[in-house]
Amino acid sequence: MSHELMFFGGFLIFIALMLAIDLGLFSKGDKPVSLKTAAIMSAVWVLFSLGFYWLLRQYGFELHNIQDLNHLQEVITKHHHDIKIIPGDLAASLAVYNNNLGLEYLTGYVVEYALSVDNIFVMVLLFTSFGIPEKYYHKVLVWGILGAIVMRFLFIFLGATLIAQFGWILYVFGAFLVFTGVKMFINRNQEEEVDPQNHPVVKFASKYFKVTPKLDGGHFFHIENGVKYMTPLFLVLLVIEFTDLIFAVDSIPAIFSVTKDPYVVFFSNIFAILGLRSMFFLLVNIIHKFQYLKVGLAFLLVFIGLKMLLHHWLAEVGFTTTHSLIVIIGILALSIIASLLFPKHKEISQ
Template identity: 80%
Template sequence: MLAIDLGLFAKDNKPITLKAAAIMSLIWVLFALAFGGVLYFWGYELHDVHDIARLQEIVAKHHHDIKINVNDVAASIQAYNTNLTLEYLTGYVVEYALSVDNIFVMVLLFSSFGIPERYYHKVLVWGILGAILMRCIFIFVGAALIAKFGWILYVFGAFLVYTGITMYINRNQEEEVDPKNHPVVKFASKYFKVTHKLDSGKFFLKENGVKYITPLFLVLLVIEFTDLIFAVDSIPAIFSVTKDPYVVFFSNIFAVLGLRSMFFLLVNIIHKFHYLKVGLAFLLVFIGAKMLLHSYLKEWGFSTLHSLIVIIGILAISIIASLVFPKKVDYGK
């Protein structure tokens, strides 16, 4: 799937059109939904669930919210598949929404480093490949920690509530990036020779036998570093939805794979969604509170479907509010 995306977009250094970005965004979303269909019909194959004993073992291990009828294997397995699909879709929506925050930062980074639009896609290709690798490591380390230390979920929950409150408090602050004083740039400049030449979109440039790194490679390093920071939020967030590391992985990776096409779709209009940061702040607080109050919510009958409805509701309200109440432009600046 990723090879198809790269084959369509990475043939040459040309800006991606809005039409191409919209088509690829739609394709990625359809791929993600199709995979949800795979889980709905064949999710039991994920952990080789073919009998009640195995189903009970997996449900207990990953804390799935379903009722098992020991007298009806088929119905119980289908209930498991349905819940698995809901967990996946909920996680996908959460990760896709949090990815929008990445786009805010990426637009800022490309602008601050003076990267021409025709080179965006090359940087994003490698940035997303790096993000996939980092997410794999984070997800399975996180799953191992949760399996070993169940109390760490409360740490994750408190951290997400804190992050959401901080995001809300700082929602109106203008974000700035100083390319010369960024810690990643300082680190790279300390160990490598840096040139200001872009040289046809190359990451490395050789002059007089000396190899230099270009601004394109610097911005790639900063993007990878930024995604590492975002992963600290997004990985705990997805574990509030499901404890199954494979479902966590699938929902996370599908969201990351669609990030590049979504970037080109939103790059010129993302400023219009000025209430989205508020929505994401409330989203993080909700997810964190859900992790902290999980046992109580389970007693009250709060299911994965309810979580999905609340999450979609928060995002829909923030988007609609942005369009209905557009941000006032200060022409005096």
């Protein structure tokens, strides 16, 4: 077994254990997740994410089992890291590599975490539109995140394969992200609506499967006269998975602008979406207060897209991962500060 698979397997085992603890301690019974519980779990996932950053800073070279300068150069070239080895000094070169790997992971994590906030807007809308009681939110999100992990795995390693085979696809990703960012900015004030009956996923499910409009407690399926029916709880889960699939089309190329190492992309992606469930319950009642967040995310996508399009030129002028992280955090901070300083006031009808 390769070192990469061992590292990857260890990561998955750790995530599985933490997820099991999360579910066991905080998901007992069908009851709403309290703000306190959400805050605790959000903090725990952020701490673990930062702990993994420290791990990469110290032992990142173990991921690809780098033993000498030649192998290090091969890894740097393969994954397009914007760093140079120090001739004749393996220890110093590994320190530079580990530092860069950690920064790439952290930047990717921040990007994914930020874009996940936009996903919260959509999930709140979906739960409301489908009439799902708050006490069932956590169950849907748990299964939704498990499905998201599988999809991200497939998307990320497929994307890495495409990039390795067709380098020009990065320009396609970049142009797409710029387009998405501009579109998000133009539609920033547009009210999103969901019609459950006419949603393509619901229409597909209704056409090929038995569907009931009635909830059956916290069950995804309802059995009546020996016939199994999908409940609205399962339908909203399907729609959330479909939404995450679309969301991944934006977020995964965005992280590939930061690093081309598929393992680092996967690590940062998974830590971010695992924190999404807790963050949902933390922000669900205040998310509307950050009215400029969509503007910030729009600029973020445009910046990332331009970074992909201008990658070679930026590398020549010395634009590093650290600079990207500063710009990304700056954009997000400005959008949050603007939302707090200039809150949107509801119009009072005369």
